[in-house]
Amino acid sequence: MNPFSSGTRLRDMIRAIRACKTAAEERGVVRKECAAIRASISENDPDYRHRNLAKLMFIHMLGYPTHFGQMECLKLIASPGFPEKRIGYLGLMLLLDERQEVLMLVTNSIKQDLNHTNQYIVGLALCALGNICSAEMARDLAPEIERLLQFRDPNIRKKAALCSIRIIKKVPDLAENFVNPVAALLKEKHHGVLITGVQLCADLCKVSAEALEYFRKTCTDGLVKVLKDVANSPYAPEYDISGISDPFLHIRLLKVLRVLGQGDADASDSMNDILAQVATKTESNKNAGNAILYECVETIMNIEDNGGLRVLAINILGRFLSNRDNNIRYVALNMLMRAIAVDSKAVQRHRATILECVKDSDPSIRKRALDLVCLLVNETNVKPLTKELTEHLEVSDPEFKGDLTAKICSIVEKFSHEKIWYIDQMLKVLSEAGNYVKDEVWHALIVVITNASDLHGYAVRSLYRAVQKARDQETLFRVAVWCIGEYGEMLVNNFGRLDIEEPTTVTESDAVDVLETSIKIHSCDLTSQAMCLIALLKLSSRFPACSQRINNIIGQYKGSFVLELQQRATEFNSIIERHQNMRSSLAERMPVLDEATFSGRRAGSVPAAVSTSQGVSVNLPNGSAKLSTAHVADLLDLSLDDAPAPSSSGGEFLQDLLGVNLMPVSLQPGHIYCVLYESFRMLFLNYNSDPHIFSFSPYYWYLLTNANQAQKRGSDVLLDLLSIGTPPAQSSPSTPQVLSSNTDNRSPLDILDRLSTPSAPSAQVSSTGGNSSMLDLLNGLPSSPPTSEGNGPAHSSVTAFESSSLRLTFNISKQPGNPQMTLIDGSFTNKSQDVFTDFIFQAAVPKFLQLQLDPASGNSLPANGNGSITQKLRITNSQHGKKSLVMRIRISYKVNNKDVLEEGQVSNFPRDL
Amino acid sequence: MIKAVMVINTFGKPRLSKFYEFQPVEKQQELIRHVYTVLSNRPDNVSNFIRSLGAIFGPDTRLVYKHYATLYFVFLFDNSENELAMLDLIQAVFVETLDKCFRSVCELDVVFNYSKMHIILDEIILGGQVLETDSVEVVKAVEEISKLESTTSAGTLINKSIPSWWAR
CATH class of the missing domain: 2.60.40.1230 (Gamma-adaptin ear (GAE) domain)
Incomplete structure (x- = not known):
């Protein structure tokens, strides 16, 4: 005899494993045990087979490999004794699976056991079969199972019924064999057998359309009657769960009725009465009762429409929402989410209760309630709902704020008809939870503000006030800084004041104060600081009186360790000190950002709802100088979208463009070109980080549009380059002039050649002014139509x-x-x-x-x-x-x-x- | 259909696990660990239901758990089962049966009567379907099987005679 195998009993092994202090120690014990078991197996020692397998199952549960014990299962199953068989079958279920070939060997043993005289052995075999039956076994053993469905002992009948479920799932063809036995099972009096019979009936309906048709025709009424009997049955202690008689049978019956009623008006009709009875009579103060109600609601929602019942069902869910038990609220919200598709009006009636659930202490309930609220929002209720949610933002848990703000923002965006309301709501959200807001959200806010020309003053003043109160909200601060930079003068002169606004007096230096104190605060991050610098530059031109002070503030950043800030500060400093004449043009207000482009860019997340009806260029305040710029922006936008797939980042295309620009710059050195080059570089930097906010773009616009006035040939080149994107429709007075001035210059041709990707409507240029040299120039472009010989059908x-x-x-x-x-x-x-x-x-x-x-x-x-x-x-x-x-x-x-x-x-x- | 039953203690050790859909051993352990991570991070005052379990459980998998002293009882199932009913199955059927079999069950009963736990579970759930919901009926069946084991063979494994001091 093996010296190891006699050593430990199962209980000793468990104790030894429990005594292990570390995982390594445990592995050691298990390794030793496994070695002993292997040795014992190789000796083919029948006395310990039973114990070895029991140990192996425990080891298996702990997650160690136990495949070497598989054959032992088969040997135990084949042995005559009950305890051996039981452990063998248990091992079969735990250690083996239906994909292993070993399983083939066991089919015969199972067949014998299914015919065993001892009904407990039959039970063991049924149990194992129900858990691991493969398709081959199903075919081989289906007749045995069918026979056992009529076995005298109910325990065997119910096991056989569940076994049949596994069989028909593995081999749906076998379904028809079970239809008649199931019809008999549905008349069963024994509750346990009835539950399994009903379950088998439901599964048969799922795998076979004929079975479904048959049961619908012959058994619907019978099942309705069974449910009626169960619902009305007097107290039966054995199946009673907290005062409700047999909730599991209730639930199974409701489930099978759902299968039968779905898509069949007659069947649905015949079950309406009993559903109404269950829905109204079932006690709802216990979990079991609520489980029945919940199932009943699900059935009512899924069978053919009966308006009254559905309202009843949704009202049950509404009642669930005010239940003290978290579980009930949880399932009710899940169900209401689906019920919206069926009857959103009835769900709307419970809006107030749902809103309460947003304030629940359970995060998973809060999250679901919030999702549900968002589904309920419509034109009429958006304002009160947003108000409620925004108010809740103040008191909600920090970890919930992110979700909540995201949802509020998406609601506000989707249903905003008045820009002022949108701006107000966003300000509230940003002041309350600005640190949880995603970048797109505040970018969108800026786009909306620039587009609402009559609200510029209102927005900047509201932001000014908000930022005084809530400085720590980073995104609020950024929007405020941006707006103060752009519309700073409106802050001071109260331009376009609305009646609802409270009057405020802000002096020029107050506005600068905000920026100065903020930029110095430790928490201010790089982006915000950079935005502050730009805003300061803009203010220096808007408030000439503060120019010197601003220059001093900016000057402090000339020594910043952050390259970005240092460079900006140095450049701005030189603009303020040495380029007074062009400062005002440089610091001009940003052109209106194109909402359509912006929303299109975000189309992935939000359906593009906003679309500017007329071209952006039409209502620009600053006249023709800007017209072309908007189109350049368009060109850039389009080019970005057109960018070849492999170079996924849009920035690269711009880099290419930049590469082209470098050439004229280097040809004609001079300060203006340095600025030009730098401003381009900056533009790209900004474009990469903040695609929607061209913080630096005013430079860029300036240089593009005023270059011809600057009378520099090199910049003409650049203008020329970019005027490709300027459609002749916009023939601002400068364009033809520039074109003609370039006739003797070779570089545009080079550039045009390089730019021959036809995203620019180059052909149209040729017709602008009848400028023959330009035509010549463009003839160099590959304008021949694409070869058509390769065209397929x-x-x-x-x-x-x-x-x-x-x-x-x-x-x-x-x-x-x-x-x-x-x-x-x-x-x-x-x-x-x-x-x-x-x-x-x-x-x-x-x-x-x-x-x-x-x-x-x-x-x-x-x-x-x-x-x-x-x-x-x-x-x-x-x-x-x-x-x-x-x-x-x-x-x-x-x-x-x-x-x-x-x-x-x-x-x-x-x-x- | 019920996909798996797990009993895990509060330190993450599996005490009983049964999968009704085939999973390799490594995957089983991964699932147990994952469930434990999810459960151990949940506060006490929240619902017993979890739907967003992550991809490794497959779509539509739901979880119902009940926390008793040092043990989590966990049922994983698909969308064809009623969550509230599953909760009742844990507390009113499974745990009540264990209580009847072990006279107020504790973790040690579960550990040392590993094989009996499986007998009980097999009388309640078969192939992922609910077999019996009356705990009296289950206890009766379990006792029959135990009797059969002790009479037919000396090599009994189910030792009910754990000294009471062990169970503390």
Whole structure:
């Protein structure tokens, strides 16, 4: 005999393992035990087989490998004694799984045991089979199980019923064999058997449509009657759980009724009465009763519509919400979330209670309630709901504030009809939880503020007041700093004061004070400090009296260890001291940020709701100088979207652009170029970190738009470069002038050549002023239409865009051998009475697409559909087969010398492009 | 369908685990550890239900747990089961049965009667489905099986005679 195996009993082993102080010690004990067991197994010692396997199961539970014991299970199952069989089957269930081939060997033993005279052995076999049965075993043993469904002992019947569930799940073909036995089980009086029978019935309905049809026809009434009997049954101690008789049977019955009633009006109709009875009569002061009510609600929501019952059901859920038990509130919220789809009006009625749950002490309940509230928000209730939520923000747990602010912001954004309300709400959120707000949120706020020209003064004054009270909210501070920089003078002169505002007197130096104290606070981070510096520069031009003081503040940062701050400070310092004449232009107000572009950029998170109806350039305050700049911005935006997929960061495209610019800069040294270069560099830095806030862009605009006035040839080059993006429609007086001044300059050609990616509507330029040299210049561009010989069969034609005056049709074709590439022939037709001139089409696509836009066939579109402009597009879809094409388009033209801009999204491309 | 039953002590040691959907041993241990991490971080005053369990449990997996002294009783199941009913199954059926079998059950009973725990569990849940909800009925079946074991073989494993001082 092996000296180890006799050593320890199971209990001793457990004790030894428990006594281990460290994991290493435990591993040691287990290793020793396993060695002993292996030795014993190899000796094929029947006396200890039983004990060894029991030990192995314990070891298995602790997570150690025990595969070497698998064969022992089979030997034990094959042995005659009950204890051996029991441990064998237990081991079979724990140590083996249906995928192992060993299992094949056990089928025969199980078959014998299923026919055993001892019903407990039959029970063991059924139990094991129900847990590990494979498809092969199911086929082999199904007849035995069917027979056992009629066994005299109820314990065997119920085990056989559950075993059948496993069998029909493994082999759905076998379902029909069980239909008749189940029909018999449903008439069973024994509760335990009835529960399993009902469960089997439900599972049969799931795997087989015929079974479902059969049970619906023949058993619905019977099951309704069973439920009625159970619901009305007198007290039965054995199945009673806290005063409710047999809640589990209730629940199983309600579940199977749900399966039968779903999609069948007659069956649903026949169960309405009993559902109403259960819903109204069941006691709801105990968990068991609520479990039944909950199941009943679920059934009512899923069977065919009966308005009255559904309201009843939702009211039950409403009652659940004020239950003291967390669990009840939790399930009620989950269910209400689904009920919204069914009957949102009835759910709305419980809004107040749901709102209370947002204040719950249980985080998971709070989170669900908040989600639910967001689903309930609509036009009419948005204001009170937002108010409630914002008020709760003050008292909520810090860890909940992030979720809460995100939701409030998304609600406010989605339902804001008045900008002033939006601004007010956002200010509240930012003052309360500014540190939890995501960057997009405050970026969006700035975009909205710039677009609300009549609210600039109001916004800056409110922000000024808010930031005095809540300095520690970083994002609030940033928005305030930005606005003070832009609209600082409105703070002082109370420009555009609204009636609701309380009058305030802020002096120029007060405004500077805010920035000065804040920039010095330790908690102020780099971004905020940098924003402060820009705001200060802007204020120095708005408040000439404070200029010297501001210069001193900025001067302190010339020695900053942070390169970014040091550089900004040095440059601003030199602007204030040495370039008084251009300072005011440099510090001009930012052009209005384009809401459509911004919301489009965020389209992933928020459905693009905002879309500026007219071009941004139309209502700009600062005249023609800015017109082109907005379009340059557009160009940049579009180019970013068009950026080839591999270079995923939009910044790289700009870097390329920058690379081009470096050349003229180095050709013509001079201070202005340094600033120019630097401002570009800054722009890119800012663009990378804060894509929506071009903090530095005023420089850039200035240089772009005023360069021709500066009479520097090199800057003309740059202007020229960028005026490609300036559609001739915007023919500001400067453009032709610049173009002509460049005729003898080779560099624009180089640049244009480099920029030959046709995202700029280059062809249109040629028609601007009839400037022949410019035409020559542009002839150098690869303007030949794409070769058409490779065109595959015409794929289809879609109407991509249609408005009252214009139609755009896309003829889509594929190139054989290049499934990613789609060729599109765009054709524009003018439906109106007037000729369109200066017609420009622009398109933008998401990053996974790459767009090439060839020059258009012309820029003037005859009226009444007499002729068309065509333009070729090539789209490469890097996610071919996964994502389909989508495109945003913008069409601008002139009608009777008036600018018209139309925008749209094309999403009706055929799916497989 | 019930996917798994776990009994874990408050130090994260598994005391009983049974999976009704096949999982390799390593995965089982990972799931147990994961459940323990989730549970040990939950305060006492929150609901007993967890739905957002993470990807390793598969979609739609729900968890109901009940904390008794040093043990967590955990049921994992899919969306076809009623959470409130599962809670009742833990407290009104499973734990009550254990109480009847061990006379107010404690962790040591569970540890040393590992195999009897499985007998009890197998009389309540079979193949992930609820088999019996009457604890009297379960106790009766368990006693029959125990009797059968002790009469037919001397090598009994289920030793009910743990001295009472052990159970403290």
